[in-house]
Amino acid sequence: MYRRSLIGLAVALSAGAVLAQSYPNKPVRLVVPFAPGGTTDIIARVMADPLSRALGQPVVVENKSGGGGIVGAAETAKATPDGYALGIATVSTTAANPAINTKTPYNPLTDFTPIINIAATPNIIAVHPSFAAKDYASFLSAVKKAPGQYSFASSGTGGIAHLQMELYKNLSGTFITHIPYRGSGPALNDTVAGQVPIIFDNLPSALAFIKENRLVPIVVAAPERIAALPQVPTFKEVGLEPVNRMAYYGIVGPKGLPKEVVDKINAAVRKSLEDPAVRKRIEDTGAFVVANTPEQFGAQIKAEFETYKRVVEQQKLRLD
Template sequence: MQRRHLMALALTMAAGTSFADGYPTKPIRLVVPFAPGGTTDIIARVISDPLGKTLGQPVIVDNKGGGGGLIGATETARSAPDGYSLGVATVSTTAANPAINTKTPYNPITDFTPIINIAATPNIIAVNPSFPAKDYAGFIAELKKNPGKYSYGSSGTGGIGHMLMELYKSLTGTFVTHIPYRGAGPALNDVVAGQVPIIFDNLPSALPFVKAGKLVPIVVSAPTRLKELPNVPTFKEVGLEPVNRLAYYGILGPKGMPKDMVDKLNEATRKSLEDPAVRKRIEDTGSIIVANTPEQFAQQIKAEFEVYKEVVKKQKLTLD
């Protein structure tokens, strides 16, 4: 199937026709590699409708959760490079998970075509209101006093929440049991319900629960304190700068996508992000609009992958 698509693309090139001419002529599938309800899903659904209107064809969000994002990302990597099957790129799927998982069925640098980084988001450690501590000093004291007593939820094994929490544990000498989920949405549901006391999550999916008083914010990864959470310190403030990393949410496709098609998708996404209503919906989650070039996004993915490979090596992290 893929070979036929590639042959068709080669014939088009030989004929001197632009790949982007007339594209798209049918709906585009946008794979979200996590269950509904998490930040990846939120960002995808905010951008999909305006992007579809800009392109003139619907952009349909398709959730394919599992494996810390690997299942959905693998599906994108194995798709035909015809522009009709794209995926949402996250730090989990293009850096953290491949860095720790030696059995990742794709290479995050060579098996995708980066298109655009939509937004960068802070990350957060939050707890159920029943947790004994309500601020960072109390949180770290409680963990040190009771090693092994508590557990934390994340979007999945090898995801950014898992990796950053394991890095946090190694830097602070604490021990908390990891409970992986098929996405941040299910993890948040259990932490809010009190089944699991702690979560390390991206801010956009956790923030509504924080605002509703269903989660207590403890510490965030962000350049400075957030206007939405002015009383919550950053990891840098508490002496843990290595954990103070933002997450990215972008669009990519399988390797081999024609450059003019990539440029058309990039331009359409940037145009969609110029809409004040779309920008507001994304910024209201605590995210920062990026909207960069395909080349810049490719450099970001490569840089983040190198960072997490070093984290895995230095901290001797494994999936076992």
């Protein structure tokens, strides 16, 4: 029995090595679990061309939105573990949504193979220019005076924007109605159009609208003030440090992805991020390049999932 197990292990390792030697010999799909226009989509498309060059095969970005990222993430989890079906993993898909949604069709800790965290991004509360408040103190005063009368847009129910805003509401003693969308892009479109007065979003997707004065930044979740927005305080500065959490954007595959393939993809992403032009495109969005190991990214996913499980339990959050 023991000898058969050793033989099986040797065969599996050999198969993984053979796969890695020929990998990739056809296009690689990279699923973005949100609609076009949001930060997840931006990061994926910035990486697609340089990653294609590093791997020697086209990396094709596909948007599979729905369920606050669950639909696209579930597709990656169910894919064949051969390295040709990868997905962009976010805090929403691997931590926040699974923490609040008991019907999530995958386990974020066991159904994916972590490969690399590409970048981390600040999150931000911003308002339409017609909103009376233009700074944090005025914003807090306005929403406190009118509980339930204001609404905020997010990229989807159970996503990081939703849960972080719910945490903010609980800690700040405010009540703002949640309006979920099928991704950051549609949420931004309606907020910029004035159909929703407030948005909680990732900075990279919101920054262009802020620079064009089509959105007004109020408070940001980041280790320190953002160079592009020096007048905007962090959540820590306004006394709400638990809300001061950044998002991540990494690449995962389905469980069982051979280590040799994981290492090859990790190395290709790192090589892509060595290009100053690629790093600049990412950093110009307000994101920070991370480029860590598969083990480090797996530890990040675990820590974030456990954090949001505690948030859900402590704040007694549930899906409607």
